[in-house]
Amino acid sequence: MDEQEIALSLGFTGERIVPGAPDCEPTFAQKMFQEHVARYAFAAQLAADADVLDVGCGVGYGSQWLGKAGARSVLGFDISADAIDHARMNYFHPAVSFKVQDATAIEPGDGYDLVTCFELIEHIEEQEHVLDLIKGALREGGVLAISTPRPLDDIRTHFHVHEMSFEELYGLLKARFLYVEPYFQVNCFTSLVGRERPEKLERLVPVSERIDIDHADYFIFLASDSPMDGRAAIQPLLTMNDDAYVLTLEKDVGVLRQAENDHIARIADLEQEKQALAQSAEQGQAISALIQEVSVLRSSVGAFSEMAGREPALSAVQQELAALRGSLSAMADARAELDSVRRSLLETQQRTAEVEHERYRAQAQRDDAEREAASLRLEHARLAADLDAVRRALVEQGAQLAAAQTEVHAQRTDAARLPEAMARTGALESEINALRYRVEYAEATLTRFRRSFSWSITRPLRWVWRTSRKITGRSQPR
Structure with a gap:
């Protein structure tokens, strides 16, 4: 994982x-x-x-x-x-x-x-x-x-x-x-x-x-x-957040309202089917009662038939028997129609169950698709964040590279000037050494002069000369 x-x-x-x-x-x-x-x-x-x-x-x-x-x-x-x-x-x-x-x-x-x-x-x-x-x-x-x-x-x-x-x-x-x-x-x-x-x-x-x-x-x-x-x-x-949640609720409310209307229509259809079934049940009960009555009549017909062979006066009964047979045939047709209605209702219920099952399956597929879409959106957001991070890193690296190139250019310029600077430095060092030599030579000469016999002999004269200049005011700067 x-x-x-x-x-x-x-x-x-x-x-x-x-x-x-x-x-x-x-x-x-x-x-x-x-x-x-x-x-x-x-x-x-x-x-x-x-x-x-x-x-x-x-x-x-x-x-x-x-x-x-x-x-x-x-x-x-x-x-x-x-x-x-x-x-x-x-x-x-x-x-x-x-x-x-x-x-x-x-x-x-x-x-x-x-x-x-x-x-x-x-x-x-x-x-x-x-x-x-x-x-x-x-x-x-x-x-x-x-x-x-x-x-x-x-x-x-x-x-x-x-x-x-x-x-x-x-x-x-x-x-x-x-x-x-x-x-x-x-x-x-x-x-x-x-x-x-x-x-x-x-x-x-x-x-x-x-x-x-x-x-x-x-x-x-x-x-x-x-x-x-x-x-x-x-x-x-x-x-603050965007209004996606509110829009989703509004969408869900619309879906629920449509589902409510569909259920109301379905309830009305089922109510009609219920009434039809109630009527069919009443017809079935009536047919059952007629069938029982027919069975009784059939027993009566057998008895009447036996009596009809012996009693010509029963011809009216035979006519009534024929009418009852016609009614029995009509009731059989009605029963067949009722069976057909029941089969049609059963088929309708089966088709309704299949449609409902298909709707649930489609809903499950839609839920799976929405979850997958949410996962893809999350993955897209993650990838976008990673891409932004890479872009920022590239910008930072570009800035660092530009700074490095500027520094390299400056170093190359300094390197090009280095021989000239070294030459000037060498010339200055030579001049400094010459001046140092002249200073040391002058100091040594001055030291020897101060230690000489003539410098010692003329010291009183120099003192008299300095004193007279102070007395006469000639030592003051003009």
């Missing part, structure tokens, strides 16, 4: 988000990924130069996000060994490490500045115990960022053990931390107007009243034993 196959081997469980999972509808996976990344991007405002613990990191994209935000170190752990293998292979970052661990095994005193615990607390039974362990793992002044989905009337999924309300989770945090700040997350539909993709939005225009904590999809809390006013300002954050 090559690296790409291993990277895609982790499938969608129905709860854990695995970006690029081949068995998950792509636009749905992208929409769920957007929700999860929003929470990590929100917490990343506190991650710069921090030691971070990511509790229940899943497949690791959030831990990598925190590392890219400038965290000094990030440790992400999850109970699933498959998820951790996937994280190590797909979400590497120099500051991030991963390990397999249960949330109930957090070691106290590890000293983290920030602990993130997103969409985990509702999955475990020992919720208060885990909160105690997280509190023990934080440094003094450290912050816990935790989230949980809003509970519904019915539990969202069988993966959840206990879904907590806003008040319940707030109370558990307030019992352990001096400062608890609540936030909320609402999934919104956005429309962007601008010249280019923005990195920051300065203005938001809400067009719905359902964007507040009363309509939150998730509750998020920051908890600490130190005031959070002095920290970097925590700003509201908006993650």
Whole structure:
């Protein structure tokens, strides 16, 4: 199995988000990924130069996000060994490490500045115990960022053990931390107007009243034993995605409506068939009653025939017998027609079953084709990314080659000037040696002159001459 196959081997469980999972509808996976990344991007405002613990990191994209935000170190752990293998292979970052661990095994005193615990607390039974362990793992002044989905009337999924309300989770945090700040997350539909993709939005225009904590999809809390006013300002954050998921939903709604109309028409057809069958059943019951009556009449006819040979007065009875025989023949024809209707209905039902089977088979083929197309799209995206990386590497190598060529050209120019410079250097050295020789010769001559007898004899004269020049003022410069 090559690296790409291993990277895609982790499938969608129905709860854990695995970006690029081949068995998950792509636009749905992208929409769920957007929700999860929003929470990590929100917490990343506190991650710069921090030691971070990511509790229940899943497949690791959030831990990598925190590392890219400038965290000094990030440790992400999850109970699933498959998820951790996937994280190590797909979400590497120099500051991030991963390990397999249960949330109930957090070691106290590890000293983290920030602990993130997103969409985990509702999955475990020992919720208060885990909160105690997280509190023990934080440094003094450290912050816990935790989230949980809003509970519904019915539990969202069988993966959840206990879904907590806003008040319940707030109370558990307030019992352990001096400062608890609540936030909320609402999934919104956005429309962007601008010249280019923005990195920051300065203005938001809400067009719905359902964007507040009363309509939150998730509750998020920051908890600490130190005031959070002095920290970097925590700003509201908006993650934007394209509308492929909405368009897919609209397409699915159209398909469902067409299927609903088809089912309504089919129900009407089946209702008509039901009524026809009811009429056929009533005709069958009538025919059965007539057949019984015919049997009785046949017995009567035999008796009447015996009596007709002996009693000419029974001619009227014979006429009635002939009429009854005609009725019997008509009933036989009706029964044959009923049998034909039943066979036709059976054939129709069989054809309907065949058509339904063919429809299911076509649907399965379409699903297989869509999965294959999703896999091909993912492979295309990977290849495009690799091609971009190769192109960037070629550009970098081209720039390095150009710089090297410039340096070689400069070195060649310097090398061409080297003989001339060496010649000038040699000439200067010769001149310097000649001057040094003349200086040494002059110093030696001066030394010999000062040591001579004539220099010693004339010393008093030189002193008288210098003194007279000072007295007369002739030593002053003009």
